Structure formats: C-alpha cells, structure tokens
Amino acid sequence: MHHAVVDRWSHGHSLLHARDARVKLLVLLVFLVALATARVSALTILAYSFLLAAAIAVARLPVGGVLLRACVVLPFTAVFACLSLLAGEGSRALALAVRSYLSAAAVLVLAGTTPLPEFLRGLESLGAPRFLVLVVQFLYRYLFVISEQAQHMRLAACSRGAARGPLGPDRARFRAASGAVAVLFARSYARAQAIHRAMLARGFEGRIRMLSAPRLTAADWLFLALGILISLAPLAGTP
Amino acid sequence: MTPLIEVRNLRFRYEDGTLALDGVDFELFPGETVALLGPNGSGKTTFVLHLNGLLSGEGSVSVCGLTVEKKNLAAVRRKIGLLFQDPDEQLFMPTVLEDVAFGPLSQGLGPEQAAAEARAALEQVGMAAAAGRAPYHLSAGEKRRVALAGVLVTRPEILVLDEPTTYLDPPGQRELLRVLAGLPQAKIVVTHDTLFARALAGRAVFFERGRLLASGPVEEITQRFGWAPAPLVALR
Amino acid sequence: MHIPDGFLSPPVWLSLDVVSVLALGYVARRAQRGMEETRIPLLGVMGAFVFAAQMINFPVGVGTSGHLVGAALLAITLGPAAAAVVMTAILAIQALVFQDGGILALGANVMNMALAGVLAGYLPYHYWSAGRLRKPAIVLGGLLSVAAGAGLAVAELLLSGVRMPAAVLGVSAALFLLTGILEGLITLAVVRGVEALNPGMIRQPSRTRAAVLGALALAAVLLAVGGVLAASQAPDVLESLAERLGIAPQARALLATPLADYEAQVFSSPWLRKAAAGLVGLGLIYGACVALGRLAARRKRG
Numbered sequence: 135m136h137h138a139v140v141d142r143w144s145h146g147h148s149l150l151h152a153r154d155a156r157v158k159l160l161v162l163l164v165f166l167v168a169l170a171t172a173r174v175s176a177l178t179i180l181a182y183s184f185l186l187a188a189a190i191a192v193a194r195l196p197v198g199g200v201l202l203r204a205c206v207v208l209p210f211t212a213v214f215a216c217l218s219l220l221a222g223e224g225s226r227a228l229a230l231a232v233r234s235y236l237s238a239a240a241v242l243v244l245a246g247t248t249p250l251p252e253f254l255r256g257l258e259s260l261g262a263p264r265f266l267v268l269v270v271q272f273l274y275r276y277l278f279v280i281s282e283q284a285q286h287m288r289l290a291a292c293s294r295g296a297a298r299g300p301l302g303p304d305r306a307r308f309r310a311a312s313g314a315v316a317v318l319f320a321r322s323y324a325r326a327q328a329i330h331r332a333m334l335a336r337g338f339e340g341r342i343r344m345l346s347a348p349r350l351t352a353a354d355w356l357f358l359a360l361g362i363l364i365s366l367a368p369l370a371g372t373p
Numbered sequence: 374m375t376p377l378i379e380v381r382n383l384r385f386r387y388e389d390g391t392l393a394l395d396g397v398d399f400e401l402f403p404g405e406t407v408a409l410l411g412p413n414g415s416g417k418t419t420f421v422l423h424l425n426g427l428l429s430g431e432g433s434v435s436v437c438g439l440t441v442e443k444k445n446l447a448a449v450r451r452k453i454g455l456l457f458q459d460p461d462e463q464l465f466m467p468t469v470l471e472d473v474a475f476g477p478l479s480q481g482l483g484p485e486q487a488a489a490e491a492r493a494a495l496e497q498v499g500m501a502a503a504a505g506r507a508p509y510h511l512s513a514g515e516k517r518r519v520a521l522a523g524v525l526v527t528r529p530e531i532l533v534l535d536e537p538t539t540y541l542d543p544p545g546q547r548e549l550l551r552v553l554a555g556l557p558q559a560k561i562v563v564t565h566d567t568l569f570a571r572a573l574a575g576r577a578v579f580f581e582r583g584r585l586l587a588s589g590p591v592e593e594i595t596q597r598f599g600w601a602p603a604p605l606v607a608l609r
Numbered sequence: 610m611h612i613p614d615g616f617l618s619p620p621v622w623l624s625l626d627v628v629s630v631l632a633l634g635y636v637a638r639r640a641q642r643g644m645e646e647t648r649i650p651l652l653g654v655m656g657a658f659v660f661a662a663q664m665i666n667f668p669v670g671v672g673t674s675g676h677l678v679g680a681a682l683l684a685i686t687l688g689p690a691a692a693a694v695v696m697t698a699i700l701a702i703q704a705l706v707f708q709d710g711g712i713l714a715l716g717a718n719v720m721n722m723a724l725a726g727v728l729a730g731y732l733p734y735h736y737w738s739a740g741r742l743r744k745p746a747i748v749l750g751g752l753l754s755v756a757a758g759a760g761l762a763v764a765e766l767l768l769s770g771v772r773m774p775a776a777v778l779g780v781s782a783a784l785f786l787l788t789g790i791l792e793g794l795i796t797l798a799v800v801r802g803v804e805a806l807n808p809g810m811i812r813q814p815s816r817t818r819a820a821v822l823g824a825l826a827l828a829a830v831l832l833a834v835g836g837v838l839a840a841s842q843a844p845d846v847l848e849s850l851a852e853r854l855g856i857a858p859q860a861r862a863l864l865a866t867p868l869a870d871y872e873a874q875v876f877s878s879p880w881l882r883k884a885a886a887g888l889v890g891l892g893l894i895y896g897a898c899v900a901l902g903r904l905a906a907r908r909k910r911g
Contacts, residue, residue: 263637335450337451
C-alpha cells in the first residue's frame with residue numbers, strides 16, 4: 135500500500151519527529167508561502183533545495199524515497215511547463231516545475247515526520263473545525279482496512295472479467311466492477327453501523343472525547359523561530 | 374441467588390420481518406461463565422445485543438436489577454462489557470491508548486485519569502508496550518487483547534464475548550483463554566469452539582432458530598446436539 | 610484535477626482558501642444535522658470507501674479504463690452537506706499523504722471538487738429523482754460534478770496566468786466531457802447496485818419541487834462556472850477595466866500578473882512585505898477558522 139510508506143516514515147525517530155505537529159505545520163506553511171512568493175532564480179532554487187535536503191537529512195528520511203515520491207506532481211507540471219515553453223516563456227516553465235516539486239517535497243517532510251493522528255490533533259488545537267478533523271481521523275483509521283478489502287475485490291473482478299457478455303468482455307467487466315464497488319459500499323456502510331454500536335456499548339453519548347494534546351516545549355518554540363527565519367532568509371537576497 | 378441478568382420471553386423481528394428471537398428465557402448468575410452454542414444465524418449475536426440495549430425487542434431484559442430501557446441505558450452499559458467479534462469495529466480510535474481510554478473518557482473521567490486507567494488495563498492484558506501504536510499495525514491476537522483492555526478498563530460486572538477466538542491462531546487462543554480464565558466477572562461467551570467453551574464455561578445453552586432449546590453442563594449440551602468436536606475424516 | 614502548489618497566484622489561492630474555510634464552516638454544521646458527533650464514523654468510513662473504490666478499474670473499451678471520483682455518489686447517498694465534508698476529508702488526505710494537490714492550493718481544490726463538484730452532482734438528483742428522469746438525473750449529476758470541478762480548475766489556472774492556448778482548452782474540454790460521462794455512468798451503475806443490495810442506503814431526497822426551480826439552479830451553477838472561465842480568458846479586459854477605474858498600478862499588477870513575474874513588475878518592495886502578504890493571508894484564514902468555531906459554539910449554546 136503506497137500510503138503505508140509515508141506512514142512508516144512518520145513513526146521514525148529524529149529531531150524533527152520529536153517536534154510538536156503544530157510548529158511543524160506552521161513552519162511548513164511559511165516555507166510554502168516563501169516558495170510561492172520568491173522570485174525563481176539560481177540563488178533561490180539552490181537555497182530552498184539545500185534547506186529541503188538539510189531537513190530530509192535531519193529527519194533521517196530516505197533521500198531517494200522522498201525525491202521519488204515528490205515526482206508525483208511532475209506529470210501535471212510537465213504539461214503546463216511545455217505549454218509555457220512553447221509560448222516562449224521559459225522562466226515560467228522553470229518556475230512551475232521548481233515550485234511544484236519543492237513544495238511537494240516539503241509536504242513530504244512534514245508527512246514523513248508526523249503521524250497523521252498527531253497532525254490532526256495539532257490542527258484541532260490550532261482551531262480547525264472539530265467535526266471535519268474527526269472525519270479525517272476516522273477516514274485515515276479505516277483507509278488501510280477498506281483498501282485491502284478493495285484490493286481483494288479488484289483481483290476477483292479481474293479474474294472474473296474473462297466472461298463474455300452480450301456487448302463483449304468490457305461490458306461484463308464494467309458490470310463486475312460496479313458490482314464490486316456496490317458491495318464495498320454496502321460493507322463499508324454496515325461497518326460504520328457496527329462501529330456506532332461499539333461506541334454506544336462503551337458509553338458514547340454524542341461527543342467523542344479525546345486525551346489531551348501534548349504541551350509545547352522550549353525545543354518546539356526554538357524550532358518554530360528558526361524554521362520561520364530560515365524559510366524567509368532566501369527572500370532577503372531578492373530586491 | 375438473584376441473577377445478574379434476567380431475560381423473559383424475548384422476541385425480536387428484523388426490519389424485513391424475519392423472526393430472529395422467538396421467546397427466549399435466560400439467566401446469568403454471579404461468578405458463572407455461560408457458553409452460547411448453536412448454528413450460524415440461530416440468534417446468538419442478536420440475543421447478546423439486547424443485553425445492553427443495542428437492540429430492543431418485546432419481552433423483558435434486566436441487568437443487575439435495572440430494566441434495559443432508554444432511561445437506564447447509560448447505567449446498563451456500565452455494567453456490561455461487550456467484546457465484538459470483529460476487533461476492527463471496536464478499535465476505532467487512531468492509537469491503542471486513545472482507544473482503550475475511550476470508555477473512561479465517555480463515562481466522564483478527566484484525560485489524565487483516563488490515560489492512567491487505560492495504561493493499567495493494557496498492562497492487565499499484556500499490551501502495555503503497544504500504547505502509542507496504530508491498530509492496523511497489530512496482529513489479530515494483539516487487536517483482540519487491546520479490544521479486551523478497552524472493555525475491562527471500565528470495570529464492568531459482566532463480560533459478554535462474541536466469538537472471541539475468531540482470527541486467532543492456537544497460541545493466541547491459549548493466551549486469550551489464560552487471560553479470560555483469570556477474570557472474576559460473570560461471563561457470557563458466544564462461540565463455535567467447543568473446546569474453548571469446555572475450558573472456560575461451567576454451563577452452556579443451545580440456540581436454534583431464535584429459540585433457546587436447552588441449558589446444562591457444557592459436556593451434556595454438546596453431546597446432545599451433536600456439537601462435540603469429532604475427528605474429521607477425509608473421504609477418498 | 611488536483612492543482613499542486615506553485616501554479617496559482619497568491620490572490621487566487623488566498624481568496625479561495627478564505628472562501629473555502631467560510632463555506633466549510635457552514636457546511637460542517639449542516640452535515641452534523643443536530644446529531645452532534647454521531648455521524649462522524651459514518652462519514653469517515655465512507656470517505657475511506659471512496660478512496661478504496663478509486664482503485665477499482667472500469668473498462669471502457671479501446672484498452673482504457675476509468676475509475677470512480679465519487680462526489681455525485683456521496684451526494685446522492687449521504688446528502689450534499691455530508692458529501693462536501695467527506696470530499697474535503699479525502700482531498701486533505703490526498704494532499705498530505707499522497708502529495709496529490711497542494712497545501713496552499715487546498716482551498717481551491719476544495720472549492721472545485723468538494724463544494725462546487727458536490728453541489729453540481731447533487732442538484733439534478735434533488736429535483737428529478739422521482740419518476741422517469743431518475744436515471745438520467747444521476748448520470749447528469751456525475752457529469753456535472755466532474756465538469757464543474759474541472760471548469761473551475763481551468764479558470765483558476767488561467768486567472769493565475771498559466772498558459773493554455775485555445776487548442777489545449779478544446780482538448781481539455783473534450784476530455785472532461787468524456788470523464789464526466791463515464792463518472793455519470795459509473796455512479797448510476799453503483800447506485801443501482803447498492804439499491805439492489807439494500808434499498809435503505811440511498812437517501813430519498815425531500816419532496817420534489819417544481820422542475821423549473823431545478824433547471825434554474827443548475828443554470829446558475831453552470832453560468833457561474835462558465836462566467837469565471839470566460840472572465841479568466843480575458844485578463845486584458847480586467848486590466849483595461851482597472852485603468853478606467855483609476856486603480857493604482859500595484860492593484861493592476863495584482864489582478865493581471867502571471868505568477869513568475871509577480872515580483873518582477875511594478876510591485877517592487879522589500880522581501881519582508883512580500884512574504885508578509887502571504888503570511889497575513891494565512892493569518893486571516895486562521896482567524897476565520899477560530900471565529901467560525903466560536904460562533905458555532907455560541908449559537909449552539911444559545
């Protein structure tokens with residue numbers, strides 16, 4: 135499961151892993167805004183690439199893995215970069231490629247050093263709407279479980295696909311696929327009802343209560359200050 | 374001796390009209406462990422869902438002297454700890470500790486106290502080291518034990534276990550048996566595993582088609598209804 | 610179409626972040642439907658379902674296959690408010706864990722797919738779900754959910770100065786149309802499949818209103834999307850308008866400048882101000898979040 139990779143990274147140990155999710159998010163946002171507003175020049179490209187590389191090293195994440203996963207944005211970017219090149223705007227093509235790729239890598243550093251539930255807890259204490267945050271939490275909890283179910287069904291649908299229907303094999307496969315999705319829907323819905331019963335059995339009365347969020351340490355504040363300063367530093371070079 | 378649980382003439386119909394329970398009488402006495410045996414679809418799980426009010430039918434159900442009805446549900450659910458068949462339905466929080474703490478938090482304990490109780494319960498089932506882990510990283514046996522901790526943490530007086538040995542390998546089953554045998558609460562165990570029932574339960578009841586047919590010692594019930602484990606012979 | 614970071618210009622992503630936050634606040638309250646937090650597990654699990662369902666391939670001949678997007682399906686089965694919350698949750702996970710869509714651009718993606726896409730996917734079903742028009746309504750919902758989302762995305766990119774010559778736009782439009790029809794067909798097939806298993810799972814929409822109202826609402830949504838698209842293709846119109854109104858050159862630069870040249874033009878200020886602009890914007894979003902939360906809490910208690 136591809137998301138399992140990032141999930142595994144997030145349970146590692148490093149100076150970055152140990153920092154509070156809130157400060158990491160704030161530093162990421164500043165970094166992303168800086169990337170979005172900086173003028174794309176050799177200096178800024180080098181500076182931000184270096185900062186990211188340093189972050190990856192401190193976080194003890196696999197460099198190749200991070201750089202590879204960040205390539206997810208490249209197909210989309212390539213299309214528009216080519217269009218810009220064809221229109222004679224090479225600088226814009228470069229800007230698109232650099233900004234999208236470095237931004238994706240930066241998000242990966244956050245995701246790879248922060249288990250999602252911790253991140254969500256931080257979001258909520260920063261003021262994000264609780265209802266939405268908890269839905270994301272439950273989604274993530276069951277993402278793996280239901281994806282595995284779908285994986286099995288996909289294999290089953292594929293193997294059944296050789297059947298010939300009146301409009302040919304594709305039509306039969308289409309029907310098998312929609313049947314599989316419908317069954318997955320029904321099972322997921324039933325699972326949600328079972329979860330609700332389990333919650334009631336353990337005393338749920340309308341509000342999901344959680345344990346308290348950890349406190350911010352001196353190291354967290356230091357990281358916040360440093361992170362913001364370092365992210366904005368390359369901008370000082372441009373007029 | 375007054376029974377902890379008293380069920381009289383319980384009837385229940387599903388939405389589509391099928392009769393799931395057809396006049397069931399049942400009693401659970403303090404300290405005893407009762408095994409619920411019977412074929413799939415005979416109503417065993419439906420029956421146990423009535424004990425803490427997750428389903429409600431006709432007839433009467435009372436738990437520790439309280440009638441199981443809307444106004445008593447919160448109190449009844451404190452008395453009964455229900456372990457569901459599928460641990461993934463029960464472990465719905467992101468980490469083990471948060472999940473086990475769900476019960477105490479819902480019952481009004483403060484976060485620090487709930488966390489402490491949760492750690493103690495995890496210690497009891499031997500899963501204290503897994504406190505910060507996510508449920509999908511655990512094996513079936515580990516999930517089962519964490520779910521059990523989540524049920525024990527609120528110190529219920531009665532334990533109801535729905536097919537607890539499902540998904541467990543033999544060592545897992547033995548470990549579960551060891552933990553359960555050491556618990557003082559009265560227990561109801563829904564199970565297909567006759568050996569497990571024999572090891573844990575003092576009494577068994579047999580369900581068939583929504584009716585409770587008989588009650589008696591485990592050995593006697595299994596023999597009478599052909600539920601004893603017979604050696605399987607491969608036909609050549 | 611999930612827009613990554615680095616494509617949208619600051620005014621675009623910033624304003625969409627603010628609007629999305631405000632809209633989500635309203636939508637989340639509606640999704641709760643007075644049931645406090647009881648619906649959360651259902652919404653979370655159905656979000657996981659959509660994610661997983663996207664792995665299943667639907668062959669459409671000529672060796673290609675599509676997959677379910679899910680906005681219309683969720684809207685029909687859970688209701689539009691809940692569907693919007695679920696889609697937002699999905700987009701958030703996609704952005705964070707899969708880098709599919711940017712973080713600063715999340716507001717734009719939410720607007721396109723979780724808000725406009727869900728609404729467009731729901732309206733035909735809401736008005737025409739009774740009677741003979743039911744099946745076409747579901748297909749139309751699927752089609753519109755994709756078209757609205759894609760149309761808005763293209764508009765946002767154009768507004769940000771990303772180059773898209775007419776030929777490319779034409780090809781994109783054709784692709785979106787095909788993807789949309791496929792989505793409609795898949796949605797219909799799945800809805801029928803679910804109904805066959807358990808009719809209770811598809812929510813019945815409230816009493817039918819006049820079909821005319823439905824047509825009007827749809828037209829409004831389409832016009833909004835079309836209008837933005839048209840406006841974004843003519844940045845020079847905006848510029849001349851600004852000149853006529855006598856807005857300062859800086860404002861003009863803000864409106865019409867493509868992203869790479871944002872700082873290179875008239876807007877020459879120290880780096881602090883540039884970064885601060887973005888940060889102030891984020892501060893606004895944060896403030897809106899907190900204020901909304903407090904407002905919702907006060908209204909509930911009052």
